[in-house]
Amino acid sequence: MGRWCVRVTVGIATSGALVAGAPSAFAGGAGCNDRTCLSVDGRGLHVDAVSASTTWGGDFTGHFHIYGGGLNANSPTGFWGYHQKYTVPVGRDLPNHAVVCAEGWEHTGSGPQLRGRACEEVRS
Secondary structure (H helix, E strand, O other), X not given: OHHHHHHHHHHHHHHHHHHOOOOOOOEOOEEEEXXXXXXXXXXXXXXXXXXXXXXXXXXXXXXXXXXXXXXXXXXXXXXXXXXXXXXXXXXXXOOOOEEEEEEEEEEEOOEEEEEEEEEEEEOO
């Protein structure tokens, strides 16, 4: 019975982390949507860096696009596995209520396929 409780707790924690991707956090927020995760490192309006990564089991070959609040950057095309991050250094304040997003694009034989768009709001 103890093992079953642990698995349920882990499942709930994982589900909660995936729901956290709604745009409602200040710099320092993170969230996921589908197979793409976004992390905004900073405090208040000051953003140190923005990172995109995949979810557990969401590996793909393609690229990430990070944009919003004056940012617009594309990662190199390659294989993106769990724990691999594409990071854009920012080091400045972004406009209050700017929405920063990361999109994961898998490159397939039929062209690029969106694998999630995670966004966070930067606010004071």
